[in-house]
Amino acid sequence: xxxxxxxxxxxxxxxxxxxxxxxxxxxxxxxxxxxxxxxxxxxxxxxxxxxxxxxxxxxxxxxxxxxxxxxxxxxxxxxxxxxxxxxxxxxxxxxxxxxxxxxxxxxxxxxxxxxxxxxxxxxxxxxxxxxxxxxxxxxxxxxxxxxxxxxxxxxxxxxxxxxxxxxxxxxxxxxxxxxxxxxxxxxxxxxxxxxxxxxxxxxxxxxxxxxxxxxxxxxxxxxxxxxxxxxxxxxxxxxxxxxxxxxxxxxxxxxxxxxxxxxxxxxxxxxxxxxxxxxxxxxxxxxxxxxxxxxxxxxxxxxxxxxxxxxxxxxxxx
Amino acid sequence: xxxxxxxxxxxxxxxxxxxxxxxxxxxxxxxxxxxxxxxxxxxxxxxxxxxxxxxxxxxxxxxxxxxxxxxxxxxxxxxxxxxxxxxxxxxxxxxxxxxxxxxxxxxxxxxxxxxxxxxxxxxxxxxxxxxxxxxxxxxxxxxxxxxxxxxxxxxxxxxxxxxxxxxxxxxxxxxxxxxxxxxxxxxxxxxxxxxxxxxxxxxxxxxxxxxxxxxxxxxxxxxxxxxxxxxxxxxxxxxxxxxxxxxxxxxxxxxxxxxxxxxxxxxxxxxxxxxxxxxxxxxxxxxxxxxxxxxxxxxxxxxxxx
Numbered sequence: 001x002x003x004x005x006x007x008x009x010x011x012x013x014x015x016x017x018x019x020x021x022x023x024x025x026x027x028x029x030x031x032x033x034x035x036x037x038x039x040x041x042x043x044x045x046x047x048x049x050x051x052x053x054x055x056x057x058x059x060x061x062x063x064x065x066x067x068x069x070x071x072x073x074x075x076x077x078x079x080x081x082x083x084x085x086x087x088x089x090x091x092x093x094x095x096x097x098x099x100x101x102x103x104x105x106x107x108x109x110x111x112x113x114x115x116x117x118x119x120x121x122x123x124x125x126x127x128x129x130x131x132x133x134x135x136x137x138x139x140x141x142x143x144x145x146x147x148x149x150x151x152x153x154x155x156x157x158x159x160x161x162x163x164x165x166x167x168x169x170x171x172x173x174x175x176x177x178x179x180x181x182x183x184x185x186x187x188x189x190x191x192x193x194x195x196x197x198x199x200x201x202x203x204x205x206x207x208x209x210x211x212x213x214x215x216x217x218x219x220x221x222x223x224x225x226x227x228x229x230x231x232x233x234x235x236x237x238x239x240x241x242x243x244x245x246x247x248x249x250x251x252x253x254x255x256x257x258x259x260x261x262x263x264x265x266x267x268x269x270x271x272x273x274x275x276x277x278x279x280x281x282x283x284x285x286x287x288x289x290x291x292x293x294x295x296x297x298x299x300x301x302x303x304x305x306x307x308x309x310x311x312x313x314x315x316x317x318x
Numbered sequence: 319x320x321x322x323x324x325x326x327x328x329x330x331x332x333x334x335x336x337x338x339x340x341x342x343x344x345x346x347x348x349x350x351x352x353x354x355x356x357x358x359x360x361x362x363x364x365x366x367x368x369x370x371x372x373x374x375x376x377x378x379x380x381x382x383x384x385x386x387x388x389x390x391x392x393x394x395x396x397x398x399x400x401x402x403x404x405x406x407x408x409x410x411x412x413x414x415x416x417x418x419x420x421x422x423x424x425x426x427x428x429x430x431x432x433x434x435x436x437x438x439x440x441x442x443x444x445x446x447x448x449x450x451x452x453x454x455x456x457x458x459x460x461x462x463x464x465x466x467x468x469x470x471x472x473x474x475x476x477x478x479x480x481x482x483x484x485x486x487x488x489x490x491x492x493x494x495x496x497x498x499x500x501x502x503x504x505x506x507x508x509x510x511x512x513x514x515x516x517x518x519x520x521x522x523x524x525x526x527x528x529x530x531x532x533x534x535x536x537x538x539x540x541x542x543x544x545x546x547x548x549x550x551x552x553x554x555x556x557x558x559x560x561x562x563x564x565x566x567x568x569x570x571x572x573x574x575x576x577x578x579x580x581x582x583x584x585x586x587x588x589x590x591x592x593x594x595x596x597x598x599x600x601x602x603x604x605x606x607x608x609x610x611x612x613x614x615x616x617x618x619x620x621x622x623x624x
Contacts, residue, residue, distance in 0.1 A: 055447045058623035079449040080356050087624070089443035094376040106365055107448045109354040151444065155354055 007066070008033045008159050008190035009054060014063035016049050016214075023049045024214040027063075031159075031207075036181070036191040038201030038222075040304075041211035042312050047194040048087055050211065051163050054192065055084045067159065080108070083157035085148050085165055093137030097128055097147045100136065101154055108155040115154075122150040125180060141168040149177065160184065163194045178203055198304050208304065210311045217311045225307055233259070233274035235300040236283070240267050241293035248290055255283045267295075356449040366458025367465065370432065374466055379427055386424065387470045390414050390478035398485040406482040406489045411576025413478045414497075417471075418567035419531055421501065424470050425508035426526025429463030432513065433619060434520040443624055456619045460612055464509040471505050472498065475570075496573035496597070503604035504566035510611035511563070517615045517622075534564035542591055559591045561603035568592065569600055 004010075009031040016024040024046040031037045041047045052058045054065055056075045064071060070078040091100045098119055105115035123129040126146040131139070136147060145168040152160060165181075166174040174197075181191065181204050193205060201208055202222065209219040218225055238252075243266045253261040257275015264270060273280060288294050300306070356362065374380060390413035397409060404412065433456070436442035445455060475498060482489050512526025519525050538559050545552040560569065571577055572592055 052624060057443060057446055059621065076356055076359070076449050076451045079447065080354065082447075082449075084447045086447060087443050088440065089447075090440040091444060092373060092441055093439070094373055103365075103369060104444075104448065107356060107362060107445075107450055109356045109449075114354075148444075 004030075006033050007031070008035070008068060009161075009192055010066040010069075011050070011054060012064045012066075014050065014053055014065065015061045016046075016053060016058065017061045022214055024053070024060075027211065027214070027216055029209050029216065029219060031190050031192050033190055034185075034188045035207055036185050036193065036205040038205035038208040039192060039194040039211060040196075040198070040201060040208060040308055045211045045312075046214040047211055048163055049214075051084075051086045051161055051192070051194055055079070055082070055086050055161055057086060081155075081158040082161060083152035083155060083159075084161040085152050086161065086163045088164070088167065089148060090144065091136050091147050091151065093135070095136055096133045097123055097136060097150065098132040100147065101151060104151045104154055110155065118154050118156065119150075122153050125153070126150045127176070142170060142173060145169055146173070153180075158189060160189060160191045162191065164196070165193070166195070166197065166200065174200075198308055202304050210308060212312055218307070222304065226303060230277075233272060236271045236273050236280070237264075237296075237298040237300065238269050238271070238287055239295045239297075240287075241295050243267060244269065244292065248292065251290075252283070252287065255279070255286065257283065359451060359454045362450050362454040363458040363461070366455055367462040370459055370462030371466070374428070374462070383424055383427065383470050386420060387474040388477055389416075390474050391481040394478055394481035395485055398482075404486075406486040407493060407575055409486055410475075410479055410482045410489055410494070411571060411574035413481075414475060414571060414574060415576060417475075417501065417571055418564075420474060421467075421471055421504050421508055421567050422527050422531035425463075425467040425505055426512040426524075426530065428466045428470075429460065429509040430512040430516040430524075430526040431521070432459040432463050433517045433615075437520065437624065446624065452620050453616060456616050457612070460509070460513050460615065463513060464506055467509050468502060468505045471501050475501060493573050493575070497570040499597075499601065500566050500570035500573060503601050503608075504563065504570065507563035507566065507604040507608040507611075510608035510615070514611040514615045514618075517618050530564055534562055538562055538564060538591070556591060557594060560595050560600055563604045563607040565592070566600065566604050569595060569597075 007030050009029075011027055011029045014024055014027040015022070027046070027050055029037070029039075029050075039047050039050065049058070053060050054067075054072065056072045056079065066072070067078040067082060072078045091097075092103075095103070101119040101122070102112075102115055105118065110118065119132075120129065123132055126149055128143065128146050128150060131143065136144060139147070145165075149165060152162065152165075160181075162181075166177050169177065178200060181193075184191065185204070185206075191205070193201065195201060205222060207219070207221050208225060210217045220228075244263075249261070249263060249269060252258065252269065252271065257273050257279040258271050259274050260272040262270045262272075271283075273283070275283075284297060287297075357365075393413040394409050397404065397412065433442070436445065436459075446452065475494075479489050479494055508526070508530045511530055515525035515529060541552050541559060542556055545556045559565065568577070569592065572595070
C-alpha cells in the first residue's frame with residue numbers, strides 16, 4: 001500500500017456498520033505530520049467511532065487506517081508512537097497515578113529511569129504530582145481526567161489522538177490543557193482532536209473535519225473553511241463613539257456588497273454584507289474616514305461556529 | 319517552565335528542577351526525543367499477569383477464597399481430634415469432598431470477570447490503545463486468573479495434606495501427586511471455561527459456576543442414566559464420560575479414595591463412569607478443553623469492538 005511519509009494518520013474509505021446501521025460511511029481523512037486536526041460533529045455523528053477505529057479499539061467493516069504508514073491491524077507497531085484518549089477511559093482505580101504510569105510506560109518500552117522522570121514531568125504538568133501516591137479511585141472526575149491526559153503524554157508521543165480531552169475539567173484546567181496542546185504543536189507533534197468545544201479547535205487546530213451522520217461534510221484548513229463560508233455573507237456590527245447622522249447611514253447602506261442594514265441605536269448599526277474582502281476593506285475605511293470615531297467592528301458569520309452550525313443543520317452540505 | 323520546553327533540542331536542560339534522589343537518569347537521558355520500542359509480546363503478557371496479581375490483591379474476594387482454601391485443613395484437625403479412626407488418606411479425601419465446587423467457585427471467581435471488568439470499568443479502553451496486541455492482553459489475563467485459582471486450590475489440598483501428616487501420619491505421596499495433577503488440570507479447564515463465558519456474557523462468575531458445576535455434570539448424569547435406561551446410542555459414550563473436564567475434580571478425589579460432593583461424583587458412584595480411567599487421556603482431554611476455550615476467548619476478544 002503506497003503512503004506519503006508526511007502523513008501521520010491516514011484514514012481511507014473507512015466504513016463501520018453495526019447490522020443495518022452505518023455509523024461511519026466512507027470517511028477519509030489525513031493528518032499531516034505537525035498538523036493539528038479538529039474533528040467536529042454533533043452527538044452520534046461518528047467522531048468517536050472514527051477515533052476508536054484509528055486507535056484500533058474497533059474493527060472497521062471496510063477501509064484502511066495507516067499510522068505513520070503502518071496499518072492499524074499491526075496494532076503493536078502502529079501505536080508505538082501514539083498517545084491517546086478515546087471514549088472517556090478510566091485508569092485502574094486500585095492504583096496510584098505513579099503506579100498507573102509505570103504500567104503504561106512499561107508497555108511502551110520505557111525503562112524505569114525514563115519512566116520515573118517522565119512520570120514526574122507529566123504529573124507536574126497536569127498538577128497531579130502532589131497526588132502521585134493517592135489511590136485513583138478516590139479522585140474526582142477532573143482529577144482522573146488529568147491522570148488520563150498524563151498517560152497519553154507519558155511516552156512523548158509523536159501522534160496524539162484525543163476524544164474530548166477537557167471533559168470534566170474546570171475552566172482553569174481547560175485552559176491549561178489547551179496551553180499544553182498548543183505547545184506540543186511547536187514541537188512538531190500531530191494531533192487528531194475530537195471535541196464539542198469549537199473555540200478549542202479554533203485556538204489549537206490548523207485544520208478541521210466536520211462529520212455528520214457518519215459522513216464528512218467538510219474538511220480543510222480552518223482559515224480556508226472560514227473564508228469559504230464568507231461567500232454566503234457576514235454580518236458586520238459597527239459601533240461608534242458618536243451619533244450617526246442619517247446621511248451617513250444612507251451612505252453605508254449604499255456601499256457595494258451591503259445587502260441590508262439594521263440600526264440598533266444611534267451609535268450602532270448592523271450591515272448584512274455579501275461582498276469581497278476588498279469591498280469590506282473599503283467599507284471599513286469609509287466608516288473610519290467619516291469623521292465619526294469608530295469604537296468597534298464585530299464580524300459575525302465568518303467563524304468556525306457559524307460554519308459548524310450551517311454544516312450540521314444540513315445547509316451547504318457537500 | 320513547561321516540560322515541553324525542556325528537551326535538549328530546546329536547550330532547556332538547565333531549567334529542569336533538581337532531580338530527586340530516587341531518580342538516577344539525567345535530563346538528557348530522560349528528555350531526549352527517544353523512540354521507545356515496546357517490549358516483546360511475551361514480556362507484555364507477563365506484565366499483564368503481574369498487573370492482574372496486583373489488582374486481585376485489592377479485591378475483597380481474596381479473603382473469602384483464602385477462608386475457603388483453609389477449610390479442608392480445619393476439617394482434618396476437627397475430625398482427627400474427634401474419636402475418628404480414619405487413616406490419613408481417608409481424612410484427606412474426606413476433607414477435600416467439596417473440591418468440585420471449590421475448583422468451580424475459585425476458577426469462576428478469579429477468571430470469569432477479568433475481561434468483563436476491564437470493559438465495564440473502561441480500563442480496557444486504555445489498555446487496548448497501547449502498543450500491544452490483544453493476544454498479550456487476553457492470554458496474560460487468562461493465565462493470571464488460572465495461576466491465582468491454582469494457587470488457592472493447591473493451597474487447599476497441600477494445607478489439608480500437611481494437617482493430615484501432622485495430626486495423623488504420613489500420606490501416600492503417589493495418590494496425593496495424582497490428585498494434585500488432576501486438580502491442576504481441572505483448574506486449568508474450569509478457568510478457561512469461566513474465562514470464555516466471561517468474555518461472551520460479560521458476567522463470568524455465575525455463568526462459570528453454572529456451567530462447570532451444574533450444566534456439564536447434568537449432561538454427564540443424563541447421558542449415563544439414558545444408557546442405563548437402555549438407550550443404546552449412549553452406551554458407547556459412557557466409558558468416555560470421564561473425559562469431560564467437569565469430572566477432573568472427582569478423579570482427584572478418586573485418587574484419594576473418596577468421592578466428591580458433586581453431580582458427577584454421584585454419577586460416578588452410581589453408574590461407575592470412573593471404573594476404567596486412563597489418566598493420560600483424562601488429563602489430555604482437560605488440557606484440550608482448556609486450550610479450545612482459551613482460543614475461542616482469544617478470537618472473541620480479537621473481534622470485539624469497544
